[in-house]
Amino acid sequence: MQSQSPTADAPDFEVPFDDPEVPFDDCEVPFDDPEVPFDVIVVGAGFAGLYALHRLRESGHRVRVYEAGDSVGGTWYWNRYPGARCDAESLAYSFSFSPELEQEWEWTERYAGQPEILRYIEHVTDRFELRQHIRFNRKVTSAHWDEHAREWRLTTDAGDTARAPVCIMATGCLSVPKVPDIPGIGDYEGPKYLTGRWPHEGVDFSGLRVGIVGTGSSAIQAIPVIAEQAEHLTVFQRTPNFSIPAHNRPLDPDFARAYKEHYREHRRLYQLGLSSGFGDTQIQPSPGGPAAEQVMALDDADFERICDDYWATGGARFTGAIADTLINEAANARVSAYVHKKIRSIVRDPKTADALCPHSHPLGTKRICVDTNYFETYNRANVSLVDLQETPIETANPTGLRTTADSYAFDALVLATGFDAMTGALLGMDIRGEGDVALADAWAEGPRAYLGLMVSGFPNLFTVTGPGSPSVLSNMLVSIEQHIEFILDVMAAMAERDATQVDAEAEAQEAWVAHVREVADATLMPKAGSWYMGANVPGKPRVFMPYAAGVGVYREVCEDVAANGFRGFRFDAPTPAGN
């Protein structure tokens, strides 16, 4: 077991780290010596931070990773709530950089659960010997750009300081859980569990009266599992969500073997955006034909047949069943009505079924949920739904929650109330760029970044899957790999140019921000009060954050930028002495 003490694995002797006779791995730098810079500091040891670390080490960089948790995994480390599962298929939601890794790892289910994904991440960490470069239990509190030294200086809540010319923020898009602003929530005296910070030892709800607030993805996964244990489960729903059955099942070993024989082709299709990154592993060819059809071209029978095929296949790809679902209100209304019909066919109590049908946003404009027995769970005698649109929560109290209509007492309360998405982790640190400008000020009107990768005025600071990149609209693994590889290319371009500084040009950034907005505005996406828009956090600027044109288009843009001398990036040579 790796020690987490800041000094326990410091070497007994120091090796000059540019001694060509000494293999790189032996060149341990005393990591708590603020006088010794790293080449790169990476913040976060989830999928993004680990891949950055692996690639940077491969290319000979000295890297330090800081991680707030006591092990690797990021989102999959924290989100251990019952039923936590990825909504992209396991064969698609995994690294593609190592053919050996992808061949040797055996996924057991169509959609992997959190424990299996975490085992995979731990395996990758050990297989590629990444752990010794990570300092755990360290939350980065500040990152300041030193203009004269041209390096980032970071501090952690454990008192570490470190510096490096380059800093990569691999801090995740859904890593800052949101405690709901329910009056009196602190007065509740029973145990309270936040889905995004679930206890490692698990929670036994057997025989308990449980309340759960929220009906987003996390709740939709947790509710059926908690309902099986609890004496009674009361669900407090403010906004119903669209959810599609996962039809999760054990992965057929023969199918997995056949799929793995063509792994490279499958990966390439995801990267080019030619097949859904959420996984089309179970369907060849896709239902409805390779190119989905526009809704108005379909008569009722064809429309039903296509939707039935996608519903029976399951998963987030349902949004793509009809080509214009996300751009045409009439198409969306027709697909939404299909889902409403499905909900009503599953949920026996008509009033509950009505309350579960989403009407306040077009389908797909909030993250579509993928479930196992979610709607079926409301047929259980021990589950009840409180529709907060009819009877809002007034207050929490020592025993539970009080709505405008009733009081509810619980033995345990689960808060599945979401995240300060995409910008929360970045703005949670005191990040200061050129002229000591705070990122919080630069983003006061909403996030602005070039390609979702760099923020003008914050040289040598990279964000992974940041605002303005496909990010949460894509399979994160596909986007993470592309981003890290692009960042390495930018760093290689710096080296070629003898530059010590790279920054996004302000004009290029503004043009990209405008383009991201234009693409979003051509869809129905901004019509929902979603966390994509920052709408779930009071006071957060309403800006549609991810890039909605898809990973294929985005990759082409990045390749074109690189082919044109990294258009939009400004490389600076060292300032002459005395300046």
Ligand code: NA7
């Ligand atoms: P989400 O999707 O943001 O869901 C949060 C839920 O909590 C949602 O139903 C909210 O209702 C509800 N909520 C939040 N605050 C309150 C208060 N104060 N009162 C009542 N209900 C509240 O987060 P998840 O963790 O489920 O999923 C996030 C992503 O993780 C998911 O999309 C996947 O990508 C993985 P609202 O809709 O705001 O009315």
